[in-house]
Amino acid sequence: xxxxxxxxxxxxxxxxxxxxxxxxxxxxxxxxxxxxxxxxxxxxxxxxxxxxxxxxxxxxxxxxxxxxxxxxxxxxxxxxxxxxxxxxxxxxxxxxxxxxxxxxxxxxxxxxxxxxxxxxxxxxxxxxxxxxxxxxxxxxxxxxxxxxxxxxxxxxxxxxxxxxxxxxxxxxxxxxxxxxxxxxxxxxxxxxxxxxxxxxxxxxxxxxxxxxxxxxxxxxxxxxxxxxxxxxxxxxxxxxxxxxxxxxxxxxxxxxxxxxxxxxxxxxxxxxxxxxxx
Amino acid sequence: xxxxxxxxxxxxxxxxxxxxxxxxxxxxxxxxxxxxxxxxxxxxxxxxxxxxxxxxxxxxxxxxxxxxxxxxxxxxxxxxxxxxxxxxxxxxxxxxxxxxxxxxxxxxxxxxxxxxxxxxxxxxxxxxxxxxxxxxxxxxxxxxxxxxxxxxxxxxxxxxxxxxxxxxxxxxxxxxxxxxxxxxxxxxxxxxxxxxxxxxxxxxxxxxxx
Numbered sequence: 320x321x322x323x324x325x326x327x328x329x330x331x332x333x334x335x336x337x338x339x340x341x342x343x344x345x346x347x348x349x350x351x352x353x354x355x356x357x358x359x360x361x362x363x364x365x366x367x368x369x370x371x372x373x374x375x376x377x378x379x380x381x382x383x384x385x386x387x388x389x390x391x392x393x394x395x396x397x398x399x400x401x402x403x404x405x406x407x408x409x410x411x412x413x414x415x416x417x418x419x420x421x422x423x424x425x426x427x428x429x430x431x432x433x434x435x436x437x438x439x440x441x442x443x444x445x446x447x448x449x450x451x452x453x454x455x456x457x458x459x460x461x462x463x464x465x466x467x468x469x470x471x472x473x474x475x476x477x478x479x480x481x482x483x484x485x486x487x488x489x490x491x492x493x494x495x496x497x498x499x500x501x502x503x504x505x506x507x508x509x510x511x512x513x514x515x516x517x518x519x520x521x522x523x524x525x526x527x528x529x530x531x532x533x534x535x536x537x538x539x540x541x542x543x544x545x546x547x548x549x550x551x552x553x554x555x556x557x558x559x560x561x562x563x564x565x566x567x568x569x570x571x572x573x574x575x576x577x578x579x580x581x582x583x584x585x586x587x588x589x590x591x592x593x594x595x596x597x
Numbered sequence: 598x599x600x601x602x603x604x605x606x607x608x609x610x611x612x613x614x615x616x617x618x619x620x621x622x623x624x625x626x627x628x629x630x631x632x633x634x635x636x637x638x639x640x641x642x643x644x645x646x647x648x649x650x651x652x653x654x655x656x657x658x659x660x661x662x663x664x665x666x667x668x669x670x671x672x673x674x675x676x677x678x679x680x681x682x683x684x685x686x687x688x689x690x691x692x693x694x695x696x697x698x699x700x701x702x703x704x705x706x707x708x709x710x711x712x713x714x715x716x717x718x719x720x721x722x723x724x725x726x727x728x729x730x731x732x733x734x735x736x737x738x739x740x741x742x743x744x745x746x747x748x749x750x751x752x753x754x755x756x757x758x759x760x761x762x763x764x765x766x767x768x769x770x771x772x773x774x775x776x777x778x779x780x781x782x783x784x785x786x787x788x789x790x791x792x793x794x795x796x797x798x799x800x801x802x803x804x805x806x807x
Contacts, residue, residue: 332677539790546789549678557689
């Protein structure tokens, strides 16, 4: 068996025989190790800090992170990683949604407040503050989103394990930056409350319309690596690309609108609690 | 922060190593010749042969395809990669062409694996892509001689695996002919749908009698 450490295009016919990707296991183990190192000495279900600063509730922190790590593993390993690596652009898009939008949110939700304070006090340099500024974070995330979906970049990078790894890491880092201003409970930016967070997420839903339209309404397939891949089932390259575009719009929308709705209810409840009726 | 900066720099270095020059040979050809396929300067004449179609009836290639933009491909229905990709690409492009161009285009598939590819099997397989595609079969010696006459290597059967499945090595390019047969363009594996879409009107216009 030709052992690969990371999923990438192989130009061999697809089959459903399991294949090991040890690089993925190592990566997820490192991510888990980093999480447990950051949260060492902190109770998993109790932030121990001001509940208001944490969003008004004590969240089951470690559970979020464990789910996030499990989804990360699912997205990177066989079969999703392998199919997205070189066979179906729709599965590649599913990977994007999981790795760049869902996993970072789950991982950040899983960080207890004590660890947040530790993280942010360790990163109080100007660069860190700049990167996690909402406008900068949103702009950087959009750059990652657009750049990693350019046909030349996808065709160039997905052909190698190193390139495929680069895309996955960029998605994860871009997603962490994107969610940081929304999820970080440390009240460093008091001006960035729920209404602005909702606006921030709404803007993200608008911005992902561009790649959605690009993929869904393309006259011919954009990605040579998927167009010329050995077929999987009866799906054509054109249909595959349209599904990818729809996934970006619908799947991304579900994740972002879930967050917007959650923020709205949190904001509404707080406002109501602050202004009791006579 | 230094470590983070170094890691970011390493990622950026890898990310910037995409080489667009290797990305699409067809771009270069289009700039040089106006075609995205490979135009043969002194091709052998359009071949004349008669094989059996999916109904078991004789199919005279020249008589049936003269006057049409014709794509000729030698492959086999058990092919796991090249053949279904070529057929799917041509079918997708044909679907998007104006009706007039659709009618002026024929795709002829000749099996290189007559042992497994019965006429019924070829018809069923081609129907997955486009029921108008023509499937032909003949004995291996005849098909090999047609390929040789067109400058293509004859097909080779790889040894079967434990389940009896064998792979057939065959030429991976599609040959295209203008309606009057005067222009021959070769499309290697790796040809994109956008490439076919670009060249088909050129083929139709270049060789039309009108």
